[in-house]
Amino acid sequence: MTIPSQTASPEQTSLAAAAILEECRLIASMSEEPGRITRRFLTPPVSQVYARLRSQMLEVGMTVSVDSAGNLRGLWQPKGAGPRRMVLGSHIDTVPDAGAYDGVLGVVMAIELARQAVANSLPLAIEIIAFSEEEGVRFGVPFLGSRAVAGRFDPALLALRDAEGVSLNQAILDFGLDPGGLPQAQIGEDTIGFLEIHIEQGPVLEAENLSLGVVTGIVGQTRCELQFLGHANHAGTTPMTLRHDALAAAAEWICAVEEIARRPVLNPPLLGDHAEAALVATVGKVATHPNAANVIPGAVHVSLDVRAAHDAVREEAVAELLEKASSIAMRRGIECESKRLMDQPAVPMDEQLTAVLAECVEAAGLPVRRMPSGAGHDAMVLGTRLPAAMLFLQSPGGVSHHPNESVRPHDIDTALTVGSLFLRRLALKIV
Numbered sequence: 500m501t502i503p504s505q506t507a508s509p510e511q512t513s514l515a516a517a518a519i520l521e522e523c524r525l526i527a528s529m530s531e532e533p534g535r536i537t538r539r540f541l542t543p544p545v546s547q548v549y550a551r552l553r554s555q556m557l558e559v560g561m562t563v564s565v566d567s568a569g570n571l572r573g574l575w576q577p578k579g580a581g582p583r584r585m586v587l588g589s590h591i592d593t594v595p596d597a598g599a600y601d602g603v604l605g606v607v608m609a610i611e612l613a614r615q616a617v618a619n620s621l622p623l624a625i626e627i628i629a630f631s632e633e634e635g636v637r638f639g640v641p642f643l644g645s646r647a648v649a650g651r652f653d654p655a656l657l658a659l660r661d662a663e664g665v666s667l668n669q670a671i672l673d674f675g676l677d678p679g680g681l682p683q684a685q686i687g688e689d690t691i692g693f694l695e696i697h698i699e700q701g702p703v704l705e706a707e708n709l710s711l712g713v714v715t716g717i718v719g720q721t722r723c724e725l726q727f728l729g730h731a732n733h734a735g736t737t738p739m740t741l742r743h744d745a746l747a748a749a750a751e752w753i754c755a756v757e758e759i760a761r762r763p764v765l766n767p768p769l770l771g772d773h774a775e776a777a778l779v780a781t782v783g784k785v786a787t788h789p790n791a792a793n794v795i796p797g798a799v800h801v802s803l804d805v806r807a808a809h810d811a812v813r814e815e816a817v818a819e820l821l822e823k824a825s826s827i828a829m830r831r832g833i834e835c836e837s838k839r840l841m842d843q844p845a846v847p848m849d850e851q852l853t854a855v856l857a858e859c860v861e862a863a864g865l866p867v868r869r870m871p872s873g874a875g876h877d878a879m880v881l882g883t884r885l886p887a888a889m890l891f892l893q894s895p896g897g898v899s900h901h902p903n904e905s906v907r908p909h910d911i912d913t914a915l916t917v918g919s920l921f922l923r924r925l926a927l928k929i930v
């Protein structure tokens with residue numbers, strides 16, 4: 500494969516981009532379900548994918564192994580270079596009826612970047628990790644692969660069971676691996692950092708007609724459950740002035756959630772340049788009781804999901820939204836109760852490594868669009884252990900976790916250019 504030395508125009512996509520797209524589509528055919536892309540943790544198609552990736556890593560000259568968490572790992576150690584390695588990778592498992600690029604693209608591109616590095620005699624050790632599990636589909640817990648690499652795999656997880664009753668411990672054994680070796684899956688101290696290349700899975704880059712985004716961090720998330728408790732009563736005999744309608748209160752509050760989350764004043768100058776992505780708040784679930792056409796709703800359960808790149812912004816918004824719910828309920832003479840189900844702090848990407856990545860985007864002649872990631876990624880887990888950075892490629896139509904997921908060849912070319920510059924700069928820095 501040949502790699503362009505400069506950013507290609509949309510009409511001049513390289514053979515490398517075409518080959519990467521073809522490779523992703525071929526891997527997509529390795530599925531648990533005919534006609535759909537479904538590849539859960541350590542299911543038979545994973546062996547097929549590994550056979551394919553292993554031969555490519557061997558072709559590059561890498562030493563290849565599978566660790567006890569089922570991650571496929573390739574190491575390139577150039578002669579004369581120090582042992583400090585840069586890790587590249589992403590995940591190869593999928594959600595049911597997935598697209599062909601979420602995760603896999605980052606692995607296939609990493610192999611291409613290693614191929615270039617070897618061809619150019621880059622004096623930098625490179626490890627590629629194809630993470631075995633990120634989506635959490637088979638055992639209901641995500642990031643099993645990257646937890647092991649980050650040294651954060653809780654052995655209690657081995658008791659988890661999938662829908663067929665197979666334990667996680669047994670799944671690892673069935674794949675020919677030894678769960679006792681999990682501690683050895685942990686990444687060594689001689690690691691420079693981790694770069695994950697991934698599709699954006701959202702509409703921002705396309706809306707701004709950009710190829711690439713530099714991820715500033717993975718957003719933090721709070722989930723709450725609220726109950727509005729009014730009085731159910733006859734819809735015909737109860738005058739409007741004497742009602743305590745729980746659904747009307749919830750509806751007023753849902754509109755307030757949207758209004759408050761859209762308010763620019765909540766967004767301070769943030770890691771990213773663009774304030775609009777700083778806070779999102781969603782009410783996605785509503786259950787009304789008794790849910791009858793001729794009864795005033797007596798009780799309503801609603802969900803609240805709040806995400807932000809800054810924990811302080813999220814905390815402040817959650818407090819304001821819960822306060823708003825109480826004040827609406829009080830004015831309407833009903834009760835409101837809330838419960839926090841989850842509080843997950845934001846994980847910032849490493850400042851220095853991200854600065855190098857941004858320099859490379861600039862050096863490739865592209866605008867640097869810093870943005871938080873609204874979804875979790877392996878880089879979020881590895882970022883708790885070592886410097887991590889992420890590069891997003893545009894997701895056409897903002898579509899992901901869907902068979903219509905796609906990637907533009909031109910964006911693959913620009914990402915390869917940036918990735919190649921990035922590895923070259925790191926090699927210079929550690930010499």
Ligand SMILES: [Zn+2]
Pocket residue numbers: 590601602633697876
């Ligand atoms: Zn992914």
